Amino acid sequence: MQTTFSIIKPDAVKLGNAGKILAILEGAGFRIKALRMLKLSQSQAEGFYAVHRERPFFGSLVKFMTEGSVIVMALEREDAVLKLREVMGATNPANAADGTIRKLFAESIERNSIHGSDAPETAAEELKYFFTTQELNQI
Numbered sequence: 054m055q056t057t058f059s060i061i062k063p064d065a066v067k068l069g070n071a072g073k074i075l076a077i078l079e080g081a082g083f084r085i086k087a088l089r090m091l092k093l094s095q096s097q098a099e100g101f102y103a104v105h106r107e108r109p110f111f112g113s114l115v116k117f118m119t120e121g122s123v124i125v126m127a128l129e130r131e132d133a134v135l136k137l138r139e140v141m142g143a144t145n146p147a148n149a150a151d152g153t154i155r156k157l158f159a160e161s162i163e164r165n166s167i168h169g170s171d172a173p174e175t176a177a178e179e180l181k182y183f184f185t186t187q188e189l190n191q192i
């Protein structure tokens with residue numbers, strides 16, 4: 054079993070797609086180990102996406118991620134990191150496969166409804182960024 058980290062982004066929460074996304078994730082065999090709704094502060098969003106600091110879209114990404122509530126989650130299943138990326142679809146919804154979350158719900162490459170960690174090491178860092186060890190081990 055592996056645990057990965059995911060965010061349902063402000064576009065999806067605002068459009069009322071959060072429940073549908075959670076149902077798709079559970080239907081794909083993920084167990085929700087921890088979940089919280091919050092509004093990211095500017096420094097939280099900047100810190101989370103620090104790896105993209107030099108990209109031209111960084112400012113716009115931080116603005117988008119702080120515009121409304123998000124849902125942060127710890128998701129468990131076999132091969133969770135890879136499987137979540139499969140279920141999410143490509144970053145740009147124009148390139149996402151049919152039936153993927155981004156194909157179904159994303160508006161653009163930026164407003165793309167969901168984030169998922171890109172590797173087990175990143176998942177460990179991102180889980181720690183939002184959850185305590187106690188929260189991650191309570192169920």
Ligand code: CMP
Nearest residue numbers: 105110114144162163164165167168169
């Ligand atoms: P995510 O998987 O959360 O990782 C970084 C985010 O930056 C990505 O999803 C998109 O929301 C955003 N992003 C990536 N590439 C671009 C781009 N070319 N233009 C705007 N936003 C982008």
